Amino acid sequence: MNSPSTALAAVLAAVLLAALGAPVLAEDTPPRDIISGADFRAVCGAAGQALSSPPGEGSRPAARRCKDYLKNFFQIESVRPVVPNDQVMCINGSLKWQDIADQVLDWGKGRGEFDDKPADDLVRAAMRARHPCPQGN
Numbered sequence: 001m002n003s004p005s006t007a008l009a010a011v012l013a014a015v016l017l018a019a020l021g022a023p024v025l026a027e028d029t030p031p032r033d034i035i036s037g038a039d040f041r042a043v044c045g046a047a048g049q050a051l052s053s054p055p056g057e058g059s060r061p062a063a064r065r066c067k068d069y070l071k072n073f074f075q076i077e078s079v080r081p082v083v084p085n086d087q088v089m090c091i092n093g094s095l096k097w098q099d100i101a102d103q104v105l106d107w108g109k110g111r112g113e114f115d116d117k118p119a120d121d122l123v124r125a126a127m128r129a130r131h132p133c134p135q136g137n
Contacts, residue, residue, distance in 0.1 A: 036116055
């Protein structure tokens with residue numbers, strides 16, 4: 001049986017480990033990857049304005065994941081062959097990652113049909129709607 005001194009020693013050991021910065025299992029959850037539309041909304045929504053200039057409120061780790069996802073998305077889209085009537089988007093000028101994330105989040109509000117689809121589908125649909133290509137190109 002456990003004696004009171006054994007229980008006290010266990011509590012003191014736990015307090016000491018916490019004070020020394022030992023990791024807590026609940027905080028060891030891996031960062032959320034952006035795979036679905038729901039993931040995009042969760043991560044980029046949590047990002048807020050964390051990496052804007054000047055920085056605003058939001059999660060910096062989420063902002064970095066959102067930015068990395070968008071950079072990868074546009075790198076892949078830039079090499080994707082564009083065929084008539086299937087152009088992805090025509091962005092005139094340049095947009096900051098924050099502008100793109102905000103536009104996708106704004107356009108995607110209330111569009112639950114993208115929750116279980118790939119995040120690429122959500123971004124592509126939002127960019128097509130916000131930055132349509134001229135007809136006949």
